[in-house]
Amino acid sequence: MGRLLGIAVLSLALAAAGQQGTEAPTGFDNKSNGLVDDTTHQADQARFDDIETVKDGLGPLYNAQSCRECHQDPTSGGASQITELRVGHRGPDGRFRNPEIPIARGAEVISGRSLVNDRAICPSEAFPDTEIHERVPDSETIRTTRVSLNLLGDGFVEAVADETLVNLAREQCKTTGRRICGQVLYVPIVEAPGQTGVGRFGWKNQHASLLSFSGDAYLNEMGITSRLFPNEVTNRCNTAPEPNNTAGPDGLDDVDHFARFLRATKAPAPDKVLAETPKAKRGSELFDRIGCATCHARALTTAPAGTKINGGNFTIPEALGQKTLHPFSDFLLHDVGTGDGIVMAMEEHYGPNAYKVTWKSFSLKEYRSTTNKVRTAPLWGVRLRTRLMHDGASVTLRDAILRHRGEAIRVTQRFQRLSRSEQEAIVEFLQSQ
Ligand code: HEC
Ligand code: HEC
Numbered sequence: 214m215g216r217l218l219g220i221a222v223l224s225l226a227l228a229a230a231g232q233q234g235t236e237a238p239t240g241f242d243n244k245s246n247g248l249v250d251d252t253t254h255q256a257d258q259a260r261f262d263d264i265e266t267v268k269d270g271l272g273p274l275y276n277a278q279s280c281r282e283c284h285q286d287p288t289s290g291g292a293s294q295i296t297e298l299r300v301g302h303r304g305p306d307g308r309f310r311n312p313e314i315p316i317a318r319g320a321e322v323i324s325g326r327s328l329v330n331d332r333a334i335c336p337s338e339a340f341p342d343t344e345i346h347e348r349v350p351d352s353e354t355i356r357t358t359r360v361s362l363n364l365l366g367d368g369f370v371e372a373v374a375d376e377t378l379v380n381l382a383r384e385q386c387k388t389t390g391r392r393i394c395g396q397v398l399y400v401p402i403v404e405a406p407g408q409t410g411v412g413r414f415g416w417k418n419q420h421a422s423l424l425s426f427s428g429d430a431y432l433n434e435m436g437i438t439s440r441l442f443p444n445e446v447t448n449r450c451n452t453a454p455e456p457n458n459t460a461g462p463d464g465l466d467d468v469d470h471f472a473r474f475l476r477a478t479k480a481p482a483p484d485k486v487l488a489e490t491p492k493a494k495r496g497s498e499l500f501d502r503i504g505c506a507t508c509h510a511r512a513l514t515t516a517p518a519g520t521k522i523n524g525g526n527f528t529i530p531e532a533l534g535q536k537t538l539h540p541f542s543d544f545l546l547h548d549v550g551t552g553d554g555i556v557m558a559m560e561e562h563y564g565p566n567a568y569k570v571t572w573k574s575f576s577l578k579e580y581r582s583t584t585n586k587v588r589t590a591p592l593w594g595v596r597l598r599t600r601l602m603h604d605g606a607s608v609t610l611r612d613a614i615l616r617h618r619g620e621a622i623r624v625t626q627r628f629q630r631l632s633r634s635e636q637e638a639i640v641e642f643l644q645s646q
Contacts, residue, residue: 234514234535237369239482241288247532248368248477257474258289260467265435270457272334272436273345273450274323280430280471283361286597290365290478296358296605297434298329299555300349309556309584312353316345317449323347326446326561328433335450345449357553359416360605363594366480367414370540370591371423372515372522372533375411381543385507393507393620395545396586399574401563403428403441406570408524413544416603418588419557422523427471429562431458439468442564480538481594487645496642499635503627508589508620509541541592541646550618551602552585596644610640 238246245254262281265271276297277283283295304310314323333345349356379397386394400412403425410421420426428441438445438456445451460466465473487493500506516522518534557580559567587603595601600608607613617625628636 234537237366237515237536237538238479239366240479241291241365241482242479243288244479245477245532246368246479248530249473254474254477257470257477260470261474262289263467265437267334267337268453270437270453270455272332273448274330274347274446275332275334275436276330276434277332278435280434283434284364290363290475291481291594292363292598293361294600294605295361296600297361298331298349298356298358299327299553300329300353300356301327301555302353302355303554308581309355309554311558312349314347314350314353316347316447318344321447321449323446326433326558327555328558328561330433330436330446333450334436337450339452340450343450345447355554357555357604358606359553359603360600362415363481363591364475365478366538366540366593367423368476368478368533369480369515369536369538370413370513370544371421371476371527372520372529372536373413373513373538373544374516374520374522375421377513377516378411378413378544381510381513382545385543385545389504389507392623393504393547395508395543395547395589396579396583398546398579398583399572399576401425401567401572401575402524402526403564403566405524405526406566407572408526409573409575410523411544413588415557416587417555417557417583418544418546419562422472422527423475424468424472424523424526425563427468427475428564431468431471432564433561437467439466441468444565476533480540481597483539483593484596484645487596487641490641490645492638492641493645494642495635496638496640499631499639500642503631504624505628505639506541507624508543508545508547509592510543510589511541512537512539513544514538539593541595542589544588544591546583546586546588547621548586548619549616549621551587551604551616553587553604554584556581556584592643592646595646610643611636614639 245251264278281289286293300312329347335343382395382397398412399409402408402422412418414420414426431437432442439458443456458467515536518531520529601613
């Protein structure tokens with residue numbers, strides 16, 4: 214009786230600290246996590262899978278024809294090996310500058326973004342003499358690729374309260390004697406001009422909202438304009454009316470369907486067979502003991518249902534409220550010695566309002582300090598990835614671990630001091646996630 218009471222008191226205390234929730238559902242079964250019914254979820258997925266053409270507004274500059282083309286492994290919403298090209302240069306003051314990329318034989322210069330699109334819709338039958346492909350000039354000396362990310366389970370990540378991440382950063386800094394201090398970055402919520410949230414999506418934490426990210430990706434990856442990103446990157450060869458996508462009879466446009474699709478996905482499931490082996494269990498303990506979990510945080514709990522997030526634009530529904538997820542990430546920015554030197558581009562990510570409105574808690578200084586920082590890569594589903602780290606340049610887990618320097622140096626050294634079989638146990642553990 215006394216013991217049961219003890220447990221009850223403990224769980225009350227945990228609940229009060231926002232530490233306790235029911236487990237977020239996991240799986241790769243294309244079924245909803247409960248946010249919508251399965252039929253609605255699969256209809257939303259069909260939008261995500263849909264292939265866009267010139268008639269739909271594809272391009273003029275683009276990277277791929279559907280969200281699924283880059284987010285599909287092992288099913289729609291997963292990651293893939295596809296990378297994107299980002300470039301820029303340093304100005305006379307030493308600070309990062311977005312690239313200036315001439316197109317149309319120099320008649321137009323594309324600016325305001327670090328992304329370089331790999332494809333274009335012309336020259337074509339309609340525009341046989343219009344040359345708009347983006348080619349990197351030699352002057353853009355900072356160059357990197359960034360590999361695609363997993364989106365499954367992102368609805369739970371979006372529903373983690375800002376203050377949970379702020380507290381995590383504070384705790385982490387305190388317990389490591391300021392050696393590991395993740396950076397919190399307040400980023401614009403595109404659908405709520407003036408409002409910001411703690412960034413958690415993208416390699417640079419460029420977004421806090423899945424709706425914002427969907428609008429950004431629709432324009433910058435596919436060239437499809439929407440109410441959130443109404444302007445094309447170039448108007449050459451452009452024939453489809455703007456915005457390319459508008460609301461249907463249900464009042465939702467594609468961007469709303471994408472966001473609802475992502476919010477209703479289940480989180481990546483671990484390999485249950487491998488996770489139960491003694492070696493993986495040992496690896497799991499060592500992962501915590503040597504400090505990997507300081508950044509690759511094991512568990513986070515979402516805010517309760519009814520909480521308003523994204524500048525009041527989204528209310529956390531029952532299916533996403535007070536759920537515990539195991540992303541193995543603190544969703545904070547760190548310098549682990551791998552930074553690519555590129556600061557996120559304001560207009561590219563936040564659209565025409567980027568410089569027009571005053572964003573709450575927004576700091577240009579904070580932005581600039583992210584130059585060489587990367588978000589802690591979430592390790593859920595990492596066993597499915599063949600190209601690791603933001604640039605996709607590491608192809609084994611061991612190589613990815615050994616690349617960690619900067620804030621992670623002591624942890625990497627601890628890893629190196631482990632016996633070979635202990636190191637292998639950590640890798641085995643990662644292979645079960
Ligand atoms: C050409 C490939 C490509 C296409 C097409 C594409 N994406 Fe992505 N996506 C990426 C890459 C690469 C990243 C990582 C970007 C970064 O942070 O630099 C990413 C990141 C994301 C993220 C952040 C995930 C996280 O957890 O951090 C979301 C959300 C997303 N994409 C949604 C979409 C949606 C919705 C579409 C369709 C409108 C789409 N993407 C189309 C390549 C693509
Ligand atoms: C200081 C924070 C920090 C610590 C400590 C840390 N990591 Fe990381 N980890 C990161 C960041 C940031 C990235 C992304 C780096 C990049 O993409 O350039 C990352 C990336 C990874 C990746 C690549 C995942 C992918 O999807 O590409 C693996 C695997 C990984 N870490 C494992 C570990 C292990 C194992 C340890 C302990 C030995 C560890 N990390 C310690 C911050 C950390």
